[in-house]
Amino acid sequence: MAGTDLHHPPFSELTRVSARIGFLSFGGPAGQIALMHRELVDERRWVEEDDYLQALNLCHLLPGPEAQQLATWIGWKLHGWKGGVIAGALFVIPGALVMLALSILYAFAANLDWFAALFLGIKAAVLAIIVQALLRIAGRALKTPIQKGMAVAAFAALFLFNAPFPLVVLAALALGAWVGAKRPDLLALKAGGPVGEGHPRPWRASLIAVLAWGAIWAAPMVAVLVFLGRDHVLWDIGVFFSQLAVVTFGGAYAVLAYMAQEAVTGFGWLSAGEMADGLGLAETTPGPLIMVTQFVGYLAAFRAPDPFNPLLAGVLGAVLTTWVTFAPCFLWIFAFAPWMDRLQRLPALKGGLAGVTAAVVGVIANLALWFALHVLFAVVDAVAIGPVVLQVPEWASFDWRAALIAAVAAALIFRFKWGIIRTLGVAAAMGLALGSLA
Known part of the structure; x- marks a missing residue:
């Protein structure tokens, strides 16, 4: 569990871990939120447990996918706008590329x-x-x-x-x-x-x-x-x-x-x-x-x-x-x-x-x-x-x-x-x- 001895990762490490989460974020919002909690709160101690849960509540208040917004918030908390953009974007880009490839295949093979x-x-x-x-x-x-x-x-x-x-x-x-x-x-x-x-x-x-x-x-x-x-x-x-x-x-x-x-x-x-x-x-x-x-x-x-x-x-x-x-x-x-x-x-x-x-x-x-x-x-x-x-x-x-x-x-x-x-x-x-x- 996260303690008071939080780690502040360099931007390069935030980028690497965000990309990893983006490629592994299967299972819908429940699985994605659990994955981020394990990676960022439990294992790396980048975010406090209470802050994580409060941010999750905020994301539930907002329109849009709460897991992606939570990833954006974590990046923002660690490295400001630059961190928010990279963490939020890398949560989306892997799935977007896969979905685009599947959409192309579907359109040409649908008949x-x-x-x-x-x-x-x-x-x-x-x-x-x-x-x-x-x-x-x-x-x-x-x-x-x-x-x-x-x-x-x-x-x-x-x-x-x-x-x-x-x-x-x-x-x-x-x-x-x-x-x-x-x-x-x-x-x-x-x-x-x-x-x-x-x-x-x-x-x-x-x-x-x-x-x-x-x-x-x-x-x-x-x-x-x-x-x-x-x-x-x-x-x-x-x-x-x-x-x-x-x-x-x-x-x-x-x-x-x-x-x-x-x-x-x-x-x-x-x-x-x-x-x-x-x-x-x-x-x-x-x-x-x-x-x-x-x-x-x-x-x-x-x-x-x-x-x-x-x-x-x-x-x-x-x-x-x-x-x-x-x-x-x-x-x-x-x-x-x-x-x-x-x-x-x-x-x-x-x-x-x-x-x-x-x-x-x-x-x-x-x-x-x-x-x-x-x-x-x-x-x-x-x-x-x-x-x-x-x-x-x-x-x-x-x-x-x-x-x-x-x-x-x-x-x-x-x-x-x-x-x-x-x-x-x-x-x-x-x-x-x-x-x-x-």
């Missing part, structure tokens, strides 16, 4: 029968993986009746009434903040100490961070606007994923359904099955699961390449997506990290986070049901009954192969406690074996 069979297995296994995430997050987040009610309300708003995802997040944030300020016990919040007047208020540092990283965030969008215009697919990609970066509370699973529905039915960039394929690919790569956005950006640009060739357009789409997804993460950390002590003591802010976390359970339940319908059935119709919009599958289009693979994957995960990579491998093999069967 091959064996490739489709392979991903039949992968997308079926994704159903079991999402259910596992749903149960894990629900067990951690739903401690009180009001939290359970918020989860049910979020699910109903999304699945039955097709409510906009950002509106659901903002409503949960506002309700949670109000309850946290008035009755924190209803959200199982622990009372925090008073906000000390003696703590510094680093407005200047935060303002510089917002201006600098806001400019970095916007730079590629300015280039797209000047050289390609608002009608180009790259502009749509940049605007959509920039908006997504602001509302990505509660982890990648929370926004996947919203992203999938917009990308599939709103923009027509890819199909629901391809969205499930992308999630399966993201599960197999190091780094944050939100890297699935790169897959969507690649396919969107690949299929509307003018004036570029498809490969170049796809790479530009993937790079732009990754840029506007992760540049805001650096902005949040560099702007808010100096305020960490104060933020930890605001009951309304803690309540807002608890409200969003509870709503995220309903959001992921919506994602699980949406993916299940589109993976298990070839045809799903939207039927409006007054304000309610139901997703109704055509039972004749039921795919028994996907259902069988999903059941096997669920047994491997829940009964035999297999890991994600191993389970996806078995599911992919089953997809190849069953792919030729109607």
Whole structure:
């Protein structure tokens, strides 16, 4: 365990260790956070245990992947902005490169029968993986009746009434903040100490961070606007994923359904099955699961390449997506990290986070049901009954192969406690074996 004799590593060592973590960061945020704790708190004693946990709480308050933001905070604490940039970037770059290579392969091989069979297995296994995430997050987040009610309300708003995802997040944030300020016990919040007047208020540092990283965030969008215009697919990609970066509370699973529905039915960039394929690919790569956005950006640009060739357009789409997804993460950390002590003591802010976390359970339940319908059935119709919009599958289009693979994957995960990579491998093999069967 970390003690008071902390080590301050040179920048070169921070770079080396950050690269190692980036290549080994499999297993989702829980595994990534545990890996960083072992490497940086327990073994190297670069960060105090209490500071690590407080920073993790801050990252939960911010939109974006909390593990990547935690890596950025650690780098910032050790070597300022330079350390934050290198630690945060190296957490993302290995997975981004792997995801880009897989996206290129997918785009060129998607019409091959064996490739489709392979991903039949992968997308079926994704159903079991999402259910596992749903149960894990629900067990951690739903401690009180009001939290359970918020989860049910979020699910109903999304699945039955097709409510906009950002509106659901903002409503949960506002309700949670109000309850946290008035009755924190209803959200199982622990009372925090008073906000000390003696703590510094680093407005200047935060303002510089917002201006600098806001400019970095916007730079590629300015280039797209000047050289390609608002009608180009790259502009749509940049605007959509920039908006997504602001509302990505509660982890990648929370926004996947919203992203999938917009990308599939709103923009027509890819199909629901391809969205499930992308999630399966993201599960197999190091780094944050939100890297699935790169897959969507690649396919969107690949299929509307003018004036570029498809490969170049796809790479530009993937790079732009990754840029506007992760540049805001650096902005949040560099702007808010100096305020960490104060933020930890605001009951309304803690309540807002608890409200969003509870709503995220309903959001992921919506994602699980949406993916299940589109993976298990070839045809799903939207039927409006007054304000309610139901997703109704055509039972004749039921795919028994996907259902069988999903059941096997669920047994491997829940009964035999297999890991994600191993389970996806078995599911992919089953997809190849069953792919030729109607």
